[in-house]
Amino acid sequence: MQKTNVLRLLDAAGIAYSVKEYPVDTQDLSGVHAAQLLDIPPEQVFKTLVLQGISGAYGVCCIPVACELDLKKTAHIMGEKKIDLIPQKALLEVTGYIRGGCSPIGMKKQFPTYIDETAVLFETIAISAGARGMQLVIDPQILGRYIPADFVDLVV
Secondary structure: OOOOOHHHHHHOOOOOEEOOOOOEEEEEHHHHHHHHHHOOOHEEEEEEEEEEEOOOOOOEEEOOOOOOEEEHHHHHHHOOOOEEEOOOOHHHHHOOOOOOOOOOOOOOOOOOOEHHHHHHOOEEEEOOOOOEEEEEOOOOOHHOOOOOOOEEEOOO
């Protein structure tokens, strides 16, 4: 198993986690597909989305892979009139991560981060470990304190 920056940061902080790996299908990078391969319920696997408000400010949201982000609700939470997902081609430059391997841990800069409130219903959730084909399994409360992130209602 490769040690990603995410795993090195968690190790340095003394945070407990496990890693699950799965074969990468570049034709289907969806989180639902990853959840199926990992045999984890999709409501327990969270995708990381990076958004930008009309002010230019960035925000990061982690939501269950089968859910859709409510842009209006999230804009209000971020204190913006309007927000949009950043273009895929900007993801690496802004975060240091590629599509399918974007983690809320260890981005180039620390952006305001929000995790959908359903995460606290589980003992553990899975999020990207910073590389395609690797999911980090971690206690959502510990994740929220480490990033730091707020648990809020983000989905439609």
